[in-house]
Amino acid sequence: MGLKVDNALSYKGRIISVVFVAVLLLFIRGMVIMHFGRAPHPLPIPALIPLVIAWYLGKHYDKYVHLSMRDTLTGLYNRRYVLDKFPRVMTYVNKRKLNIAILVLDVNGFKEINDNYGHDYGDQVLEQLSKILCKSFGQKDIIARWGGDEFLILSTFSDEKLVINKINQFKNEIKREDWQQKSDISVSIGKATYPSDAVSLKELMAKADSNMYELKMSDKQMNATKREESMLH
Known part of the structure; x- marks a missing residue:
């Protein structure tokens, strides 16, 4: 069950x-x-x-x-729901000796998207991302809009490969999505695991945020290097 x-x-x-x-x-x-x-x-x-x-x-x-308990724009769960539900999720996984993957993600360059294409288009991006998240993750996963362009997913697992597969499916769906040819949408995702990384939601989110920031900086450096190489050739 x-x-x-x-x-x-x-x-x-x-x-x-x-x-x-x-x-x-x-x-x-x-x-x-x-x-x-x-x-x-x-x-x-x-x-x-x-x-x-x-x-x-x-x-x-x-x-x-x-x-x-719902976000008015996307229909996903909101911060209030996650804070209320997380203690019960911990009780559930502790009894069954499972783990919880805490995934924090945000949209890369979302401010520029709003500035260049307007807030209505920015809202459409968030709504579409919400649909892709629901499609990529299971019905037993908790998917929430944490605030702004930041989303939070709680996924219980016994085999971490299942979570990685869901993340990869989500990224592939984003690449296949038609974004009205206005911009290339990409996201950065940070992950933390209960109980190996931390035991409180605050600490887990801090860990996931830190991992997300490191990945974001790494991607920026990689893209900058590619641009420099293309200019030299």
């Missing part, structure tokens, strides 16, 4: 609301019996009205909670 990711709308608010109203109605029924010595009809039609209202209000509460 895999880690449960909360993709569907919860019924928690509806269940609590209906149960509360049902208990209240039973209490009122008991009071009526005490005072009048007899019970009303087992299920009077008017009793259904507060139950329906309770279900309706509970549904709106469930929807509010669901949306509060």
Whole structure:
């Protein structure tokens, strides 16, 4: 059985609301019996009205909670959801002796993309990247927009090769994507592993951020070297 990711709308608010109203109605029924010595009809039609209202209000509460855990632009999970979920993910992997890959990624040159092509196009890039992330990683992985152009993925694993394969698939999908011929989109990805690198989310993200920055600097130096070589030939 895999880690449960909360993709569907919860019924928690509806269940609590209906149960509360049902208990209240039973209490009122008991009071009526005490005072009048007899019970009303087992299920009077008017009793259904507060139950329906309770279900309706509970549904709106469930929807509010669901949306509060989502990023408004991409529909991915947000920082609040990750902070709430991570302790439960740790409990899950500790019981099963698994690991967690914490992947931090951002879009290379995203500021220039916004400056050159506008913020609307920048938003489209983030939305499309979100779709590619969902396509490349599994349903049991937690994919979140951490803020700005930064994304966070939590992926539980027993074999690290599976995580590497997902990363490679994601990068290949980016290369194949049609970016309206405006710019070449690329990302930098840093990885940290629980529990070998750290045990707190803050420390793991710091490690992944550091690895991402090193890769980003390495890629910049490599590209600069290639440009210099092309100018010499």
